[in-house]
Each structure stands twice: as structure tokens, then as C-alpha cells.
Amino acid sequence: MAALLRLPGGPDDVAELVEALLVAADARPGTPISARWRRLADEFGDALDHLPTPTTIKEQQQ
Secondary structure (H helix, E strand, O other): OOOOOOOOHHHHHHHHHHHHHHHHHHHOOOOHHHHHHHHHEEEEEEHHHHHOOOHHHHHHHO
């Protein structure tokens, strides 16, 4: 299932969400929800890795 997620801070907001999921998972080790939060963090992180690298206006003009 795909979802469109719009965040005002862009990729930085998603990176913060990934970090928060990992911190939450560390707070409840060995629980099913901890494993779910780690899986979500991995999936978000993988999606971030597939985004194109942003370019500046100068790079686009060259």
C-alpha cells in the first residue's frame, strides 16, 4: 500500500519521525509494538534513500 505524506519540513521531518520511532522502540524492547516501530522506521528510511538528491538552482543551470 502506498501513501502520500506531505510534511512542511520535507525529508528532514521524515528523518525526525524515523528517529522518534527508533527511540520509542528502544523504550519498549522485546514487545510486538517495538518490532512494528522498528519495521516502520526501516521502511521510512529506505523510502528516504530512494528520493532523488536535491539540486540547487545553480546546478540546474549548468
